[in-house]
Amino acid sequence: MRKNPIVQRETLGAAVLQVRSGRATSRTTLAKALGISPSTTGLYVDHLIAEKYLNESGLNQGPMGRPRRSLSTQAEAGWFAGVEFNAQRIQAVGVDFSGGLKMTEELLLPADVMADQVINSILACVAKLSVAMQGPLLSVGIGVPGLVDAQAGLGLYYAFIQDWKQVPLVERIGSRLKVPVILQNNMRAIALAERWFGIGHGLNDYVILGPRSGFGIAMVQDGRVVEGAHHAAGEVGRWPWPLMAAASGGQELHHALSAPATWRRLAGVGERAMLPEDLRTGLAALAESAGPEWDAVCEDYARVIGLLHLIINTGVFVLHGPLTMLGERFCHSITDSACALMPALRDAGLKVVPSTLGDNAGALGAASLAMEAWSPA
Amino acid sequence: MRKNPIVQRETLGAAVLQVRSGRATSRTTLAKALGISPSTTGLYVDHLIAEKYLNESGLNQGPMGRPRRSLSTQAEAGWFAGVEFNAQRIQAVGVDFSGGLKMTEELLLPADVMADQVINSILACVAKLSVAMQGPLLSVGIGVPGLVDAQAGLGLYYAFIQDWKQVPLVERIGSRLKVPVILQNNMRAIALAERWFGIGHGLNDYVILGPRSGFGIAMVQDGRVVEGAHHAAGEVGRWPWPLMAAASGGQELHHALSAPATWRRLAGVGERAMLPEDLRTGLAALAESAGPEWDAVCEDYARVIGLLHLIINTGVFVLHGPLTMLGERFCHSITDSACALMPALRDAGLKVVPSTLGDNAGALGAASLAMEAWSPA
DNA sequence: TAGGATTTTTTCGCATTCGAATAAAAAGCC
DNA sequence: GGCTTTTTATTCGAATGCGAAAAAATCCTA
Numbered sequence: 001m002r003k004n005p006i007v008q009r010e011t012l013g014a015a016v017l018q019v020r021s022g023r024a025t026s027r028t029t030l031a032k033a034l035g036i037s038p039s040t041t042g043l044y045v046d047h048l049i050a051e052k053y054l055n056e057s058g059l060n061q062g063p064m065g066r067p068r069r070s071l072s073t074q075a076e077a078g079w080f081a082g083v084e085f086n087a088q089r090i091q092a093v094g095v096d097f098s099g100g101l102k103m104t105e106e107l108l109l110p111a112d113v114m115a116d117q118v119i120n121s122i123l124a125c126v127a128k129l130s131v132a133m134q135g136p137l138l139s140v141g142i143g144v145p146g147l148v149d150a151q152a153g154l155g156l157y158y159a160f161i162q163d164w165k166q167v168p169l170v171e172r173i174g175s176r177l178k179v180p181v182i183l184q185n186n187m188r189a190i191a192l193a194e195r196w197f198g199i200g201h202g203l204n205d206y207v208i209l210g211p212r213s214g215f216g217i218a219m220v221q222d223g224r225v226v227e228g229a230h231h232a233a234g235e236v237g238r239w240p241w242p243l244m245a246a247a248s249g250g251q252e253l254h255h256a257l258s259a260p261a262t263w264r265r266l267a268g269v270g271e272r273a274m275l276p277e278d279l280r281t282g283l284a285a286l287a288e289s290a291g292p293e294w295d296a297v298c299e300d301y302a303r304v305i306g307l308l309h310l311i312i313n314t315g316v317f318v319l320h321g322p323l324t325m326l327g328e329r330f331c332h333s334i335t336d337s338a339c340a341l342m343p344a345l346r347d348a349g350l351k352v353v354p355s356t357l358g359d360n361a362g363a364l365g366a367a368s369l370a371m372e373a374w375s376p377a
Numbered sequence: 378m379r380k381n382p383i384v385q386r387e388t389l390g391a392a393v394l395q396v397r398s399g400r401a402t403s404r405t406t407l408a409k410a411l412g413i414s415p416s417t418t419g420l421y422v423d424h425l426i427a428e429k430y431l432n433e434s435g436l437n438q439g440p441m442g443r444p445r446r447s448l449s450t451q452a453e454a455g456w457f458a459g460v461e462f463n464a465q466r467i468q469a470v471g472v473d474f475s476g477g478l479k480m481t482e483e484l485l486l487p488a489d490v491m492a493d494q495v496i497n498s499i500l501a502c503v504a505k506l507s508v509a510m511q512g513p514l515l516s517v518g519i520g521v522p523g524l525v526d527a528q529a530g531l532g533l534y535y536a537f538i539q540d541w542k543q544v545p546l547v548e549r550i551g552s553r554l555k556v557p558v559i560l561q562n563n564m565r566a567i568a569l570a571e572r573w574f575g576i577g578h579g580l581n582d583y584v585i586l587g588p589r590s591g592f593g594i595a596m597v598q599d600g601r602v603v604e605g606a607h608h609a610a611g612e613v614g615r616w617p618w619p620l621m622a623a624a625s626g627g628q629e630l631h632h633a634l635s636a637p638a639t640w641r642r643l644a645g646v647g648e649r650a651m652l653p654e655d656l657r658t659g660l661a662a663l664a665e666s667a668g669p670e671w672d673a674v675c676e677d678y679a680r681v682i683g684l685l686h687l688i689i690n691t692g693v694f695v696l697h698g699p700l701t702m703l704g705e706r707f708c709h710s711i712t713d714s715a716c717a718l719m720p721a722l723r724d725a726g727l728k729v730v731p732s733t734l735g736d737n738a739g740a741l742g743a744a745s746l747a748m749e750a751w752s753p754a
Numbered sequence: 755t756a757g758g759a760t761t762t763t764t765t766c767g768c769a770t771t772c773g774a775a776t777a778a779a780a781a782g783c784c
Numbered sequence: 785g786g787c788t789t790t791t792t793a794t795t796c797g798a799a800t801g802c803g804a805a806a807a808a809a810t811c812c813t814a
Contacts, residue, residue, distance in 0.1 A: 039764075068763090313606055
């Protein structure tokens with residue numbers, strides 16, 4: 001038996017991440033993934049198995065040679081909480097140590113909710129999850145709307161909760177739960193969700209498009225989520241619309257390309273028309289029966305996406321939010337329209353796809369935050 | 378005397394970079410900058426001094442305590458070549474080991490130049506530099522126009538040199554010069570120039586604006602130059618113009634916001650009007666005597682910069698190229714105009730400044746590439 | 755069925771890196 | 785001037801991580 005003590009907690013955490021993601025399935029592949037030597041990797045794996053974080057799940061014969069001893073995470077080792085909220089509701093998920101989604105929780109917030117109440121509701125949601133989840137709570141990720149200073153653990157500003165300014169979320173939640181708490185802007189959390197639960201598995205460059213009540217995006221470049229120097233990257237929603245509008249005349253893109261506005265245009269009703277009970281099903285109904293506005297709507301999205309792609313040149317645009325109900329056809333129309341508008345896009349590898357994650361992508365992303373930040377004590 | 382052998386060449390290179398940049402001036406500060414222990418740092422410094430890369434230049438008394446033994450780079454330890462080119466000319470600089478610019482070289486290219494000739498001319502430029510520079514040539518950086526695959530060492534495509542497709546520059550130059558050759562797109566090279574020779578010293582997030590014959594930008598986010606998934610980040614020049622133009626109608630931003638086009642608009646002459654002999658002086662003359670188009674021109678730039686800032690949210694926009702001759706006033710007008718057009722920019726820390734680097738920023742940037750890549754044998 | 759061939763894992767000695775303590779070099783203070 | 789305080793640099797033992805080689809586990813071939 002080897003007996004070196006282990007100290008590099010961060011490396012242990014990274015090792016678990018590699019195994020959980022399925023990128024590393026044996027000691028040797030793990031060594032390559034982590035960039036450390038096989039001998040050291042052996043020590044780390046021994047330690048993680050001894051601590052019941054990993055286990056060996058049989059052999060896996062390659063085309064030749066000694067079969068690899070498959071590694072996998074121990075689902076019961078503990079769980080991660082992911083919470084996302086906005087002014088209307090809180091969504092929370094419980095994810096086991098293997099990254100499996102085990103429980104979801106939703107809680108509606110009253111109108112004019114204040115920061116204190118949001119924090120208490122988050123705590124209540126997590127408490128509700130914890131009775132059903134196995135093992136200890138390991139860490140909590142929170143997808144926060146508006147401006148977020150992830151490093152400082154602050155919610156900086158969010159327009160739709162009155163006193164949401166400089167809220168020390170990490171401190172207030174962490175002091176109660178006694179586990180690490182990690183924040184991120186909710187759009188950027190969705191980007192992580194895509195990495196762990198969706199299409200982003202092997203992708204290093206992609207953009208999340210999130211048209212809901214506004215229009216936000218999140219960018220992943222070279223595997224890293226882009227924050228911006230002032231935590232405000234991706235504020236496309238604050239572009240003027242139309243793009244060349246005069247100073248005072250136009251409105252903002254937030255307003256023009258939001259999900260409700262898009263539904264109204266596709267449905268061919270006026271600006272004041274009532275929205276359907278459930279926007280998602282309302283949109284789904286429109287997916288096939290394209291109104292006369294379909295092309296114009298797609299062209300507007302194409303314009304925005306095209307401009308974005310020419311700047312940041314990522315691989316894939318992943319559509320989130322209610323508009324995913326418009327399906328592949330919507331995404332194809334956008335791609336085609338973009339290439340027609342901007343010839344440079346033709347051989348630039350532009351691709352728009354609807355997310356396969358549902359409504360709780362934000363909460364899943366928050367759980368991803370928690371998973372990425374965790375490392376053994 | 379300590380006597381451990383040293384192996385981590387990359388760390389040695391990083392140490393030299395820290396000292397050269399002035400960020401680390403003593404063993405202790407260097408240890409912090411590199412994130413390694415003071416004892417190990419001592420060993421590394423000993424080694425670098427023994428190899429004549431660094432030297433101790435006296436003491437530097439702080440407010441209290443033992444004075445630090447100042448470290449500095451040995452200018453004569455060797456030199457770096459930086460080369461930038463386009464279809465018209467090659468510019469090259471020789472930079473000593475301390476990062477001091479020692480020589481510049483320029484070479485005009487004939488019309489319809491081909492790739493082979495460009496490569497030979499680059500070699501000729503470097504040869505010319507090498508007779509005057511002290512010590513051995515350590516590495517060569519090249520700022521390449523068009524699409525570049527820096528990792529593969531290929532010039533992928535450049536529209537203005539006929540056969541410029543998949544040019545294996547690193548191989549062809551490296552095999553002759555027998556030193557490491559590093560490529561980067563010329564705009565992104567300028568971004569590095571700004572870091573080493575200009576305003577970018579302590580900056581981690583900024584954008585280079587390069588309106589010349591076209592309009593390219595380069596972005597630095599969190600200290601890293603953004604390449605894009607397909608090496609095509611920053612292709613703002615290929616935005617349609619006007620931005621909401623119909624598919625076939627409009628032209629590209631490249632054309633509308635280039636330096637020549639801007640001169641013509643400011644000078645109030647037609648699209649076909651002859652350009653001045655030297656565009657830089659021509660623009661300088663216009664800096665004060667603002668024509669009636671001044672505001673409209675600034676507004677167009679403001680529009681582009683504003684959109685960019687809302688997406689990537691970097692700190693500073695650094696204006697390069699001939700338009701720097703329009704001076705601070707131009708930059709201020711742009712900033713003001715942008716804030717007027719997009720209210721969201723008002724408290725977003727938008728700043729536009731003219732670069733203090735001159736015409737050879739690209740070559741300096743290429744030299745920076747060379748410096749960043751070098752580490753002792 | 756024995757002997758390569760191939761790939762994964764482990765063993766083991768060694769050397770680099772670290773941490774803590776020590777030494778060194780100055781300033782401030784009585 | 786001797787004392788403490790403060791900061792920088794070095795010494796030295798300990799140990800972590802590495803490399804090379806050995807061991808292990810399977811397939812292929814004759």
